[in-house]
Amino acid sequence: MADFILQLHIFAHDKHKTMELYDERICRHSLNRIFGYTPKTAAALISHFGSAAELYRKGWKELKDALPYTKGIDRICDKEYADSEKELALIESMGHRFICSHEPSYPASLLECADSPSGLYVRGDSPIEEIFADRTYVAVIGTRDLSPYGKEWCRRIISVLSAARDKVTVVSGLAIGTDITAHRAAIDTMTPTIAVIPTGIDSIYPLRHSIDAKRIASSPGSAVITDFPPGTCAVKMNFLRRNRIIAGLCKATVLVESKIKGGGMMTARLAFSYDRDVLALPGRIEDIRSQGCNLLIKEKIAEPIISEHSLAESLGISAAGNGHHESREEKIRKLYTGSISEDSIDTMARILLAIRRQSGITIGEIAEECRITYQRAAELTGLLECDGIISTDLMRRCSINL
Numbered sequence: 001m002a003d004f005i006l007q008l009h010i011f012a013h014d015k016h017k018t019m020e021l022y023d024e025r026i027c028r029h030s031l032n033r034i035f036g037y038t039p040k041t042a043a044a045l046i047s048h049f050g051s052a053a054e055l056y057r058k059g060w061k062e063l064k065d066a067l068p069y070t071k072g073i074d075r076i077c078d079k080e081y082a083d084s085e086k087e088l089a090l091i092e093s094m095g096h097r098f099i100c101s102h103e104p105s106y107p108a109s110l111l112e113c114a115d116s117p118s119g120l121y122v123r124g125d126s127p128i129e130e131i132f133a134d135r136t137y138v139a140v141i142g143t144r145d146l147s148p149y150g151k152e153w154c155r156r157i158i159s160v161l162s163a164a165r166d167k168v169t170v171v172s173g174l175a176i177g178t179d180i181t182a183h184r185a186a187i188d189t190m191t192p193t194i195a196v197i198p199t200g201i202d203s204i205y206p207l208r209h210s211i212d213a214k215r216i217a218s219s220p221g222s223a224v225i226t227d228f229p230p231g232t233c234a235v236k237m238n239f240l241r242r243n244r245i246i247a248g249l250c251k252a253t254v255l256v257e258s259k260i261k262g263g264g265m266m267t268a269r270l271a272f273s274y275d276r277d278v279l280a281l282p283g284r285i286e287d288i289r290s291q292g293c294n295l296l297i298k299e300k301i302a303e304p305i306i307s308e309h310s311l312a313e314s315l316g317i318s319a320a321g322n323g324h325h326e327s328r329e330e331k332i333r334k335l336y337t338g339s340i341s342e343d344s345i346d347t348m349a350r351i352l353l354a355i356r357r358q359s360g361i362t363i364g365e366i367a368e369e370c371r372i373t374y375q376r377a378a379e380l381t382g383l384l385e386c387d388g389i390i391s392t393d394l395m396r397r398c399s400i401n402l
Helices: 002-020 024-034 039-049 052-058 060-066 078-093 148-162 178-188 207-218 236-249 263-273 291-298 308-315 328-336 342-357 363-370 374-386
Strands: 096-100 119-123 136-141 168-172 193-196 223-226 252-255 277-280 390-392 397-400
Touching (some): 024 096, 039 052, 078 096, 136 236, 136 263, 148 168, 148 308, 178 193, 178 207, 193 236, 236 263, 252 263, 252 291, 252 308, 263 277, 263 291, 277 291, 277 308, 328 342, 342 374, 342 397
Parallel strands (some): 136 252, 168 193
C-alpha cells in the first residue's frame, strides 16, 4: 500500500513538472494557428484562463465542458503543442521572431486597443527593443491608384517625418501605391519603417514587393510584421484585420489619397475610434482619389494638411520644437483644473471620446453612452462649446472642433 501511495506521489510530481513545461510563447503561437481568423476568440480564452499555457494544462476535454460552443477547442492538445513548437523553431531558424503581448518588448500602444493581437511575428535584423522603442509611430496610408499629386505629397510628408527631432517610425501596409511609396521614401531618408502585412511572416504580399520587404527588414529599426501564423494567404478578410494593427500601433494616421470607400478610409476611421490623431491631404472636389480625404475633413474626423509646417505642428514633431503633442484630454485638464471638479473633467474626457467615436452624436445619446443625466450632459457639452472645443448644430448634434 505504501509503495502504491509513493507511486501516486511520483506520478503527481511528474505530471506537475510536465504541466510547468508548457511554454507561453509556443502556446500563443499554437492559438494563432488554431484561431488565426478569429483572434478575439484566442484573446478571450487567454483572458479567461489567465494564460495560453493554462489552456494546455486543462486539456481539451475539460475546455470543451467549460466552453462547449467554441470551435477549435478540440485542437488544443499535446500533438498541436508539439507541432507548434517545431514550427516556431523553424520560424526562428529563418531569423524571424515571435513576441507575445505580455512581454516588455511588445508595443505598448497596441495594448491600449481591445482587439490587439496576442502575439506578433517579426522579420527584421534590428533588436526587437530597437524596432518597438519609445518613439513616435506615424501611419502613412492611402489609395493604390496614387496620383502624381499624391505621390509628391507622400514624399514631402516622409521628408517632414525624417527631419523631426523626435524619433519617428513610418508605418504602412506594403501595398501598391501609397504604402510602397511611403516605405521607399522612408528607407531613402534613413527613417525607420514598419510594414504590416496581411499574410504569414513566411510570405510577402504583393510578391512584387519582396525586394522592398528585404530592404525594410535589413534597415536599422525597421521590420516586417504580422499577427497571422505562417502559411496564411492574402484573402480579402485579412486586410481589415491587418489595418487594425496599423491604426493601433500609431500615434497618428495620415491619409494621403483615398476614394470614399477603401482600405485607407477603414484604417483612418479605426484610428479615430482608437482615439488617435487623423490627418488627411485635401484635394480637388472632382478628383475621386481625394473624395475620401475631403469627406473625413468635412466630418471632422481628420485634420487637413495645408503645409509641411502644419503637418509637423499637428503631430507635435517639428524639427525645432520641443516635441510634446498634448492630447485633447491633457488640454481640457490644463484648461479646467482648479475651476471645476476632477469628476467633471473625467466626464468631459468621456464625452469627447463619445463624440470622436460618432461625430454628430446628440446630447441625449451622449448622456446614454456616458451613463449620466441629460442635464449633466447638456451642462458639460455647453461648457465645452463655450470654450470652442466642440460645436453643436440646431439638432443638438455634437462635433469636435479641430
